[in-house]
Amino acid sequence: MAKFMDVHHGMAGITEDQLRMAHQADLDLQGPEGVRFEQAWADPEAGVVYCLSEAPSKEAVQRVHERAGHPADEVHPVPLTI
Amino acid sequence: MAKFMDVHHGMAGITEDQLRMAHQADLDLQGPEGVRFEQAWADPEAGVVYCLSEAPSKEAVQRVHERAGHPADEVHPVPLTI
Numbered sequence: 001m002a003k004f005m006d007v008h009h010g011m012a013g014i015t016e017d018q019l020r021m022a023h024q025a026d027l028d029l030q031g032p033e034g035v036r037f038e039q040a041w042a043d044p045e046a047g048v049v050y051c052l053s054e055a056p057s058k059e060a061v062q063r064v065h066e067r068a069g070h071p072a073d074e075v076h077p078v079p080l081t082i
Numbered sequence: 083m084a085k086f087m088d089v090h091h092g093m094a095g096i097t098e099d100q101l102r103m104a105h106q107a108d109l110d111l112q113g114p115e116g117v118r119f120e121q122a123w124a125d126p127e128a129g130v131v132y133c134l135s136e137a138p139s140k141e142a143v144q145r146v147h148e149r150a151g152h153p154a155d156e157v158h159p160v161p162l163t164i
Contacts, residue, residue, distance in 0.1 A: 005123050005132055019162045041087050041134070041160035048158055050087055050132065052123070076130055078123035080101045 001034075003081055004053045004061045006072035012047030019049065025068035026051070033060040083116075085163055086135050086143045088154035094129030101131065107150035108133070115142040 019042050026037045035055040042049045051072070055061045058075045065072050101124050108119045117137040124131045133154070137143045140157045147154050 003123065005125070014162065016162050019164060023164045040164040041085065042162035043087070043158035043160050044162060046158055050160070076125035076128055078125050078132070080096065080098050080124035080126060082101060082105045082122040 001054050001056060003078045004055055004058060004075055005078045006051045006053070006061055006065065006075040008049040008051075008065075008070060009073045010047055011042065011049050012044065014042050014044045014047070014049065022049075022068065022070055023051075025070075026064055029067045030064050033064050035060050035064050037064075083136050083138060085160045086137050086140060086157055087160045088133045088135070088143055088147065088157040090131040090133075090152060091155045092129055093124065093131050094126065096124050096126045096129070096131065104131075104150065104152055105133075107152075108146055111149045112146050115146050117142050117146050119146075 023040050030037055035053055037053045039052045053061050061075050062072060105122050112119055117135055119135045121134045135143055140159060143157050
């Protein structure tokens, strides 16, 4: 298992409810991929969303996001964490 | 106080020690600006570093990073958090 930070662009205007629903969709779908989404942060003005997860691979993270209907634009392994 | 996610590019090859030292420099300088750096994540291969902070403004976050010698390329307010 490793840590990943993924980034979604083009989310301008996202609301708290929309972020919560998108995150819930990830949680509902993550089990079979062995992914655990931990935190999410959104800048509604710039339209950027960051998601932190623990997962077996970058591809697993992306598959969950795709199935939830919001593929990430970038998925970064972040082996260094403070 | 608000939450901010800032992003540094061009950090390819960053080591755990370098990340820790950079973060420590932020911690040493954050007091007068009222910033509190909380977490940091690095992808040494893509050369991207993400820093999460609580701060009075985006400018305050950037001033600390500048004084520490590593200005951020982006500083995003992230009012929506899960």
